[in-house]
Amino acid sequence: MLGLELDPDKVAVFAGIGCSGRISNYLNYSTVHCAHGRALPFATGAKVADPELKIIVVMGDGDCAAIGGNHLIHAARRNVDLTAVVFNNSIYGMTGGQKSPSTHVGDRSTTSPFGNSEPAFDLCELARAAGATYVARGTSWAYRQLVQLIAGGLVHEGFSFIEAMAICNTYYGRFNLTADSAEFLRLQKEHAVAVDKFDVDGPRLRDLYPVGVIHHVERPAYSDVFSDMRQKAGGRGGG
Amino acid sequence: MPQPRKLVQGNEAVAEGAIAAGARFFAGYPITPSTEIAEILSRRMPEVGGSFLQMEDEIASMGAVIGASLAGVKALTATSGPGFSLMQELIGYAAMAQVPCVIVDVMRGGPSTGLPTDPSQGDVMQSRWGTHGEHSMIVLVPSTVLECFTLTVDAFNLSEQYRTPVIVLSDAMVGHMREAVALRVEDLRLARRGEPDCDPDEYDTVVSTLDHILPRPDLGSRFRVHATGLVYNRRSGAVDTSDPEVAADLGLYLREKIYHHRDAIVRVEEVGTEDAEIGLFAYGSVARSARAAMKAARKKGVRVGLLRPITLWPFPTGAVDRMAEHVETIIVPEMNIRQMAWEVQAAVAGRAKVVDLGRVDGRLITPAQIEELIDREVDHLRAR
Known part of the structure; x- marks a missing residue:
């Protein structure tokens, strides 16, 4: 359908810990269910060791931006050739609804009962600033667009970062917006603004956020740079 | 063609051992006194077609090593003190998920930043029990520069054979010491990563x-x-x-x-243990002082034997058991406070007196210190 022509034997999916990590049980690819926050270092090692692998990394927002935040910026800086997908539901769902670095100021969670006193990361801006060469955001509501955005990341050579705005009606929605999942999805439709129509000086994130390909540049991927350096050092190619 | 002997540093021997064992991936983070291993492998890995990654911290280093091993490449990291602490969670992952890999810990004084440039043996229990939950660990302790090379090769073989992380527990003294050695690569037995023999x-x-x-x-x-x-x-x-x-x-x-x-994993060196009345249990750099003290005591006519664990974990219970059967006293000199002495005491189970000699000031335990203790224990024995 997407014309990606992935060789299933060469695909490896690395997942973090959290609701998003469950994906490692659902896919008929080789999967590595990593430790919390560490999916990107695992994937970086695998990609550098075997550049033929097609690597997809799936993380949650707490996983990727809190405990794994340092790994995110360094994987982006290196431009490791992999596709990172963050399921951002603005909360720690698996542990029962604690605030995350994607929870907005004032939002309630089981660890911000009086409203969150911290601002949220804009994960796409963070990834772009750190050096990611393909950055996109989509929603569960517009899932066809999200599929295309992820496919774009898979085709891109370098570090591609896709923020998938997910809904956690069980905790985040119930505490802040709505416990009704269909209603929550409809709210995503209202909040998502096409990137070319988005007012960068207007209200951000909680109420409105840009969707689509936010950033796309070409820069040599880490494996290629390392491979060139290895050849200069006189070593044989490959991993 | 026999290699000529040359002056080699312990950390350098570890790096060459990794290359000789077929490791083609290193990920690490600079930390004294292990840094030379990363520096050397940043040059050697690309030369032999391998990969070198300097990661953002030791947690990421251990993660990258696991990822590389899962991708089919023999992989290692090297660290010291605080870095070893940071790696513990993912060492547990490697044990749980049965991922072969090698972790080199060049021990320095701790806890915390501690004594960054001074030797210690304070991580012997952490190497066994550092990660949470029930698990087993294989830990090898080099005492010479040559062993830094051979035990690194052994560590890779054991990790492949048993699908488990293996720790090479060096220290600042062994790591920074130089000895004249020939690093022979032609007669090494190397484990290969095969595929399961099934559909x-x-x-x-x-x-x-x-x-x-x-x-x-x-x-x-x-x-x-x-x-x-x-x-x-x-x-x-x-x-x-x-x-x-x-x-x-x-x-x-x-x-x-x-x-x-x-029985296949645990290796010890036993010197003069057959007729010993006093036993020494010493490992790593301290075993060098213990050997010197043993020789000096034997010259004085005191029957002293040395039991030197090469495999520290699993604990060499059998060898301690044999020693406990015929010695009166076992002296355990170590650069920590009683970490292995407790373990020796448990294995001895009251059959001999266990005397510990600990040191945590970043200085080496000298042969003279051990000799002094031997003399004291001999006096106790003769006075009975």
């Missing part, structure tokens, strides 16, 4: 036994690999955290796959 469709239903541990198939091979840090069913590979029988089966297997092979 990919059958893989999930084929289970490793204690005597037949299947190789781990690589990512990118024709097998579907599912690695996880969660409890999984050893027979189906499926994650299953709700069945106590599944958890017990895996937990006991992870322990027994090491302990069942204890």
Whole structure:
């Protein structure tokens, strides 16, 4: 359908810990269910060791931006050739609804009962600033667009970062917006603004956020740079 | 062609041992006194077609090593003190998911930043029990520059054979010491990473036994690999955290796959132990002082024997057992406070007196210190 022509034997999916990590049980690819926050270092090692692998990394927002935040910026800086997908539901769902670095100021969670006193990361801006060469955001509501955005990341050579705005009606929605999942999805439709129509000086994130390909540049991927350096050092190619 | 002897540093010997063992991936983070291993491998790995990654911290280093090993490449990291502490969670992952890899810890004084440039043996218990939960660990302790080379090779072989992380526990003194050695690569026995000898469709239903541990198939091979840090069913590979029988089966297997092979894994050096009345239990750099003290005591006519664990974990219970049968006293000099002495005492079980000699000031335990203690214990024995 997407014309990606992935060789299933060469695909490896690395997942973090959290609701998003469950994906490692659902896919008929080789999967590595990593430790919390560490999916990107695992994937970086695998990609550098075997550049033929097609690597997809799936993380949650707490996983990727809190405990794994340092790994995110360094994987982006290196431009490791992999596709990172963050399921951002603005909360720690698996542990029962604690605030995350994607929870907005004032939002309630089981660890911000009086409203969150911290601002949220804009994960796409963070990834772009750190050096990611393909950055996109989509929603569960517009899932066809999200599929295309992820496919774009898979085709891109370098570090591609896709923020998938997910809904956690069980905790985040119930505490802040709505416990009704269909209603929550409809709210995503209202909040998502096409990137070319988005007012960068207007209200951000909680109420409105840009969707689509936010950033796309070409820069040599880490494996290629390392491979060139290895050849200069006189070593044989490959991993 | 025989290699000529040359002056080699312990850390350099570790790096060359890794290359000789077939390791083609290193990830690490600079930290004294292990840094030379990273520096040398940043040059050597690309030269031999391998990869070198300087990661953002030691947690990431250990993660990258696991990822590389899952992709089919023998991989190692090297660190010291605080970095070793940071790696513990993922060392546990490697034990749980049965990922072969080698971790070199060049011990320095601690806790915390401690004595960054001074030797210590303060990590001997951390090397065994540092990660949370029940697990087994293989830990090798080099005492010479040559052993830094050979034990690094052995560590890779053991990790492949038993599908488990293996720790090479060096220290600032052994790591920074230089000795004239020939690093012979032609007669090394090397473990190879094979594929399981079954059809990919059958893989999930084929289970490793204690005597037949299947190789781990690589990512990118024709097998579907599912690695996880969660409890999984050893027979189906499926994650299953709700069945106590599944958890017990895996937990006991992870322990027994090491302990069942204890006789093959555990190695010690015994010198003068046959007729000894006083035994020395010493490992790593301290074993060098212990050997000198033993020789000096023997010249004075005191029958002293040295038991030097080369494998520190699993603990060489059998060798301590043999020693406890005929010596009166066992002296345990170590650059920590009683960490292994307790273990020796447990194995001795009252059959001999166990005397500890600890030091945590970043200075080496000297032969004179040990001789003094031998003399004192001899006096006690003669006075009885």
